[in-house]
Amino acid sequence: MGTTGIVLIAAGAVVFILILWFIGAFNGLVRSRNEVKNSWSQIDVQLKRRYDLIPNLVNTVKGYAAHEKGTFEKVTEARSACMKASAAGDIGELGKQEGFLTQALKSLFAVSEAYPELKANQNFLALQEELTSTENKIGFSRQFYNDTVLKMNNKVETIPTNIVASLGGFKKEAFFEVTTAAEKEVPKVSF
Amino acid sequence: MWEQISANKTKSIFLAFFILGILLLIGFVFGQFIAPGGGALGIAIALTLWVILSLISYFQGGNIMLAISGARKIEHADHPMLFNIVEEMKIASGLPKVPDVYIIDDPSPNAFATGRDPEHCAVAVTSGLLNILNRDELQGVIAHEMGHIKNRDILLMIMVGIMLGVIVLMADIFLRSMLWGGGRSRRSSGGGQAQALILVVGLLLAILAPIIAQLIYFAISRKREYLADASGALYTRYPEGLASALEKIGASAGRYKLQSANRATAPMYIINPLKAEAASITATHPPIEERVKILRSMAGGAGYVDFNAAWKKVTRSNANIIPGSGLKASPAVALRGAAVTEEKPEQTKRERVRQTTDLLWSMSNYIFITCLCGTKMKIPPTFSRPEIQCPHCGRQNQIPKPQNSCSKK
Incomplete structure (x- = not known):
């Protein structure tokens, strides 16, 4: 076996290792993408649950505070805007609309403070608890989702995995940021 | 990424092995004392005892603990808020399943978690706890318990606790057999000095081993409490909730004693259910004031880094409470506001x-x-009777057939 043979074997080994690495990197990217999908579905479940709870809440409050029409309309509008963005899969827009919805719900609850009978209503209290909890769950799963997105995006952007990513058609994923302009300023509600 | 902390229990594991060493040593000396050359047999006996007890507690420990404390399982409809909070913390901690929720009818406010691993776990709270805590505070307590589950503390404490039990048991048997079988050393006078040496070592061990093992056990327990507090702050992103809960629990702890707790189950609770404790080496939990102070010093964020900094500041220590690799892997986590606000009063x-x-x-x-x-x-x-008269208005009310909607048993 001459030097050419040794060179051939060495080249073969290098190519083999490269292929192994490529497979590993590709599978890693697939895994990350699945994690992102999976953690998004966790948020999605909670978002849907919130959309389902809102009509009930609005109806319950209407029974006691029928003339707070503006507040109801805002909540209903924000809800349908959210559902539209959710159906379109536009995570950036969804985050913005969710911010508005959260804000609208806050003012709905603030309004309900003025109606002692409503506050004593068991149905209302139960709905309030469910909504609070759903909001918390969205918040906690959002953190988890953004962590997985960060991991995915790092892989897509950094050398050398970015080569595999561009060959395999992996794209950066969007962070889910609920626009907090509403959260920053404390809502002022006057009666 | 947050579970990094669970891979970093080196110190606790080291201490656990130390106790195991004591267990083996006492087994050896015990064996040598019974019959020269019986050291290996003694070790075998000690280990067998430990393994059997460990297996029992591994598979049944959680159920035993729940049964002893008289806890009963509840569903979502029984207490929606508690159940929701557990679900929230399941999401925040990334546990694979929602733990079973149990309630204990006891005015003393306390809570514990049990189960050998995250797939088989449960949290239990007393009715007294539900009575005094608001939503944020309850969330803090549940997050602390989830921290124990996530960090695998329960298994560790059970295993170490059983080692401690076996050591105490063997030391006890040893001392008793010395008392009753004192003639043995005279008979085996041929063995002479070696046997006398074994006797002295054995005596020392029998007296010291249980004490040392117990102190180590307490040290591990306290460290795990701090780590669970850190996890509690991280999961809720609101350390004030847990701080204020601990304060309330601590304030009423002097008034009630948890009926169902005993020395073996004490380290499982969020605060020691048995006594108001001082900062000492014989405490299973760190002093409450200190835990509250640490949580309230977490000004910058809710991450492990922030807890570690706060812990250092309050205890004036240079060491880290959270292992270095756990700190490195922990991302910055921002604090959040209270859930109980003016718009949503408690x-x-x-x-x-x-x-x-x-x-x-x-x-x-x-x-x-x-x-x-x-x-x-x-x-x-x-x-x-099928109907009942209302004591206020005198109407007759039909009594519906009992439906087993909420409770088991």
Whole structure:
């Protein structure tokens, strides 16, 4: 076996290792993408649950505070805007609309403070608890989702995995940021 | 990425092995004392005892603990808020399943987690706890318990606790056999000095080993409590909730003693259920004031880094409470605001107590009916007539057939 043979074997080994690495990197990217999908579905479940709870809440409050029409309309509008963005899969827009919805719900609850009978209503209290909890769950799963997105995006952007990513058609994923302009300023509600 | 901390229990594991060493040593000396050259047999006996007890507690420990404390399982409808909070913390901690939720009918406010691993876990709270804590505080307590589950503390404490038990047991047997079988050393005078040496070493061990093992056990327990506090702050992103809960629990701990707790189960609870404790080496939990102070010093964020910094500041220590690699892997986590705000005021204490007592009544198979005049009546399961007169308006109310909607057993 001459030097050419040794060179051939060495080249073969290098190519083999490269292929192994490529497979590993590709599978890693697939895994990350699945994690992102999976953690998004966790948020999605909670978002849907919130959309389902809102009509009930609005109806319950209407029974006691029928003339707070503006507040109801805002909540209903924000809800349908959210559902539209959710159906379109536009995570950036969804985050913005969710911010508005959260804000609208806050003012709905603030309004309900003025109606002692409503506050004593068991149905209302139960709905309030469910909504609070759903909001918390969205918040906690959002953190988890953004962590997985960060991991995915790092892989897509950094050398050398970015080569595999561009060959395999992996794209950066969007962070889910609920626009907090509403959260920053404390809502002022006057009666 | 947050679970990095669980891979970093090196110190606790080291201490656990230290106790294991003591266990083997006492087994060896014990064996040598019974018969020269019987050291290996002694070790075998000690290990077998430990393995058998460990296996029992591995598979049944959680159930035993729940049974001893008289805890009963509840569903979402029984206490929606508690159940929701557990679900929230399941999401925040990334546990694979929602733990079972149990309630203990006891006025002393306390809580514990149990189960050998995250797939088989449960949290239990007392009715006293539900009575005094608001939503944020309850969330803090549940997050602390989830921290124990996530960090695998329960398994560790059970295993170490059983080693401790075996050491105490063997030391006890040793001392007793010395007392009753004192003639043995005279008979085997041929063995002479070696046997006498074994005797002295054995005596020392029998007296010292249980004490040392116990101190180590306490040290591990305290460290795990701090780590669970750190996890609690991280999961809720609101350290004030846990801090204020600990304060409330601590304030009422002096008034009540948890009926069902004993020395073996004490380290499992969020605060020591047995006594108001001082900062000492014989405490299973760090002093409450210190835990509260640490949580309140977490100004910058809710991550492990922030807890570690706060811990260093309050205890004036240079060491880290959280291992270095756990700190490195921990991302910065921002604090969040309180859930209980002006727009969403908390339930009053009265409403909470009413909710909890209603839950306990319904768990004892009481039936609730509301009369048209708004009076709520609780019908005991022994009440046999088909209808009941309202004490306020005098209307006759039908009693529905009992449905097993909420409680088991």
